[in-house]
Amino acid sequence: NPRLGALTLTRRPGLNRVVWGLDYAGPFSANARQSGRNGPLAAPGKYKLVFRSGSVTDTSAFTLMPDPRVVRDGVTAEVMREQLEFNLKLRDLVTDAAGTQLKLDSARVKSAGTDRSRRVAQLDSVFLTPPIRYSKPGLQSHIQYLYSETSGADQKVGKDAVDRYKVLRAQLDDLRKKLAEIMSK
Numbered sequence: 544n545p546r547l548g549a550l551t552l553t554r555r556p557g558l559n560r561v562v563w564g565l566d567y568a569g570p571f572s573a574n575a576r577q578s579g580r581n582g583p584l585a586a587p588g589k590y591k592l593v594f595r596s597g598s599v600t601d602t603s604a605f606t607l608m609p610d611p612r613v614v615r616d617g618v619t620a621e622v623m624r625e626q627l628e629f630n631l632k633l634r635d636l637v638t639d640a641a642g643t644q645l646k647l648d649s650a651r652v653k654s655a656g657t658d659r660s661r662r663v664a665q666l667d668s669v670f671l672t673p674p675i676r677y678s679k680p681g682l683q684s685h686i687q688y689l690y691s692e693t694s695g696a697d698q699k700v701g702k703d704a705v706d707r708y709k710v711l712r713a714q715l716d717d718l719r720k721k722l723a724e725i726m727s728k
Contacts, residue, residue, distance in 0.1 A: 565607070567627075570637035570690070573645060583630035583694055586623040613697045622699045629700045629708070633690045636712055640686045643670065643719055650726055662725050666718055682718065686711050 552559055569582035587609040594601045609620055647667055654660040672681040680688070689711065693704050 567631065567634070570634045571641050573641060581694075583627055583634060586627040587620045588624070610697070618697050618699070623697055626693070626697065626700050629705070630690070630694050633686075633693060633708060636686055636708070636715065637690050639715060639719075640683050643715065643722070644683065646719075646722060647671075650722060653726070659725050659728070663722070666722055666725070670718060682711070682714055686715065 552561070565585050567582040567585065569578075569580045572578040572580075585607055587607050589604060589606050592603045592605065594603075609618075609623065613623075647663065647670060650663045651660070651667065654663050668681075670682045672678055672684045689704065689707055693700055
């Protein structure tokens with residue numbers, strides 16, 4: 544479901560304003576200030592706002608219309624829905640990558656001084672981009688780059704992006720499996 548930003552309503556009586564930025568929740572980040580931000584934009588369509596306060600519930604329906612300039616360029620509502628669906632999958636991949644980062648950090652600490660530390664360091668070298676100029680990007684950077692590229696414009700998601708998602712998903716799943724195996728021994 545789309546979210547209404549980072550929203551906290553007051554308990555004060557009177558007029559309280561709510562603004563929806565037309566976005567879904569963004570990916571998880573270990574940085575609390577970034578977590579949930581920069582989510583995919585909602586596609587045109589019918590939405591429902593449900594407001595609850597105590598025992599009172601009020602529901603309002605509304606229609607989110609596409610930008611006429613985008614429609615004029617030939618981008619249909621169906622294309623925007625497909626893009627949203629793809630970007631939600633990518634958002635989840637970015638979230639999984641952030642979770643993997645936390646698990647790698649923990650594994651690095653837990654395996655320090657053991658024979659597992661070398662294998663954890665190998666996974667780290669595949670996942671992370673080394674902190675030197677012009678280094679080869681790690682898996683996490685590739686995932687983040689694909690997410691930023693497909694969420695930047697209203698357009699049909701290309702076959703290359705779909706294929707790249709499948710490769711990155713498989714690589715992350717493989718890395719997570721290897722990490723779990725290392726840490727279970």
